[in-house]
Amino acid sequence: MISALLVIGAAVTALGVAMLVLLRVGLVSQFDDELRDVAGHSPADFEDDHLEHVHSSHFSEPFEALLSTDGQLAEISDSAGVALGEEIEQGLADIRAAEVGVPFTLEGSDGRYRVLVTETDGGHLIRALPLGGVGEIVSWLRWVGLAGLAAAALVLGALGWWVIRLGVRPLKDTTASAWGLGAGDLSVRLPEQDGSRTEAAELARAFNAMASSIEHAAERREAAERELRRFIADASHELRTPLTTIRGFNELHRIGALSDPEARADALRRTEQEAERMARLIDDMRDLALLDQEASLTRRTVDLVALARDLITDVWATEPDRDLRLEAPNELVVLGDADRLHQALGNIVRNAVAHTDEQAAVALRIGEEGAEAVVVVADTGSGIDPADLPRLTERFYRVDPARTRAHGGSGLGLAIAESVVIRHEGTLTIESELGIGTTVTMRLPLRSFS
Template sequence: MKLPRLAALRPPRPVTIRARILAGVLVLLAAGLVGNSIASALTLRAYLDHRAESALRDAGDRMHETFAHEPRTVRSSQIAALVAPVLGITVIGPDGEVAEQAGDGVPDAINGLTADRLDQVVTFKDHPSVPDLIVRRIPTSGLTVITPAGEVRASAVILTVRTDIDRVTVADFISRQAGSVAITLVVASVTALLILEFGLRPLKRMADAADAIASGAREERLPTYGRHSETDRLAVAVNDAFDVQTRAEDHIRSFAADASHELRTPLSTISGWLDLYHQGGLTAPADLDRALERVDGEVGRMRLLVEELSLLARLDAGRPLESDQVDLRRLATDVVQDARVVAPDRPVRLHAPVLVHVTGDAPRLQQILNNLIGNAIQHTPDGTTVDVCLEEADGAAVVRVTDDGPGIAPRDLSRVFDRFWRAEASRSRARGGSGLGLPIVRAVVHAHHGTVEITSPPGGGTTVTVVLPVSSPRTRPPGPDSTP
């Protein structure tokens, strides 16, 4: 069995934003400084080489120009003065041997290395016999050089410039640059830390606020400074997310409390009848039948509530609905006829002069009409007229359910679509209700990409308007155009 490596078992170390920014800045700064130092060293080396070669050429040209005229006898000190920029002068006698050296001398081996390179600028680097230098051998036949040892008939003069000294200069420059880079990086690190400490202070405060929220301070929010900076935009976005989460949690708590309350009432009724039965209070057959009827009614109420909650959960989850061609006028006709049977004392009228087709889920659309008409019948006094109007306007199907009842108080209009909410003060609850009818209407309408609106003028009456997109004329099924 192969054991995992120890490094793989160690938890990863947290890397802060401050450390990442600091590391990035230092890497970029170090790369820039090192690159600049290398370029500067190369430029310095090229400049020194070019300067030495130019000095050598200029000195050789002056010697050619001077030796072309009389006198042809010169002292070695005169040659040294003539070629002052050049560091070394070697006089070669008629026998090809070194006769005199002035200035910074070089090994005698340079004589043999330049014997066949007359009047050429030659560069030697890393040669085993001589140091790094630039050489020019100038032929001087007929020239007499007076040296401390006597007169010498010079056959050539070798001018040399030592470049190994330039290498030392470049190496010293590089070492100084390295020290400068190190000091700059240290100073930059300290400065960057101070800047980051100040610049990231809003993020630290945001993190502290987020920790407080995570610890249970639900009213805490991330601080903003009104500067329209990136941190302010982030704080606003996160605060909005916290607000949405808080509202969602409040809705869930309220929903759970309301659902448990709605279920508690029928359960209490069922439990009460069962306790009465166990205590022997239901001995007569008529009493027992009445108890079973009540229990069955409460079970049906619970079943309806569970089905409505399940429907809302599916709609909230965004599950797709059926997508068929639906004759909205036929659905409205069926629902109105059912309402007339259920409430024969209510005038329920349908106004649908034209066919209107929509694409959607027929059972859910029928449930919209059932809930709207049922609410109008359930929450208005006896004899209240309910009008159902269906029309097509501006490429949309418009359904209006209007009653001439007492209406809804203005303060309650903003809550009519809240789940489990009932306007008890403005509408009768003679036939009860779960408080989920209008929330289901809104959820189904939104699932069909439509809108729903409810209005109730001060004089009385309520109108619920549902707008749904109509089907394309090409997809509408053929059918008779008849008005019920």
């Protein structure tokens, strides 16, 4: 910024000097025109060794003299002419050597003079004008120029201060804030001027938007890391339970405590159950990992009604006495991954069956609402406490851990169902009322998903 002001000041100074030089050249040119105005003199104009003054100058009274062919100098009798006579006599050698018809400058003891020598019948006519007036005008303009430069310097200084205040200082603030952001202070922000459209204001808004984005990204990363740590802790806990059971039965067998055939058969059955539970848990964690990584889905048309019929048939195969009802049209087709949708709806239905009494009914209702396919799984069980509802889709969360483990649940069923629905650009909501039952609603777009 300072260098730019210096360049501007140098340019203004150079312009002022150039104007003074041009002005001086112009004034001297006018003097030359005055001197050339005497070309019409004749010898009759000279009487008693004096030249009659026939022309007057716009600048001052000129000195006019005739340099005869024998080298004698005649001059006029006015005061200016008498004053210049000695200067002309002292510079007579330069005058004789001068080119005829070409004005030149003569340096005298009292100043500088502009001289023109022309030829006449009686010799050479000399006419001279003092350049003192030109020097005074140029000197006056020089002082005016210096005053103008001083004023311009003040204006440029004020302008520079204003520009620095609006431009350079915000840049320094931005630099300091950037260093703070890099040091880990994600809350740092620059002050914004509402409605301002200056570059500094735009920079402040852009910096704040960037800082907010970085802060939100850091918050999401921290939340993801907390979730991962919790997931690992929960998974370790869930895997430890079946492993402890398996190791316990193995230890009993090793020390010979299972000598009874019936006890050995029961231990083998329990070991197989825990192994199957551990395998289901690992499969569920793998499915969640794939869904979190946004693994590609196999897109094709899926009939939700046919899918629901198959699920009810599967449940009746293991629990033939359960009251399962299906209320649906002949078909309702969406575009999605059939295996993932079967998994999500199966987790919801099995969750309803597992967590209600045998006397409770479970109803599946399928229909359309606008541009969405709606699948509702409602049971008439005991309901869920409102405090537990927001956490039902959390991984490994259980309302009743002991009962869930008794039914072989991993605590990941609803979490997987929600992830599948979200991957299909749908929504999953859970409503429950104590003593009445629980309703899980799955909504999927009828259009294709991205």
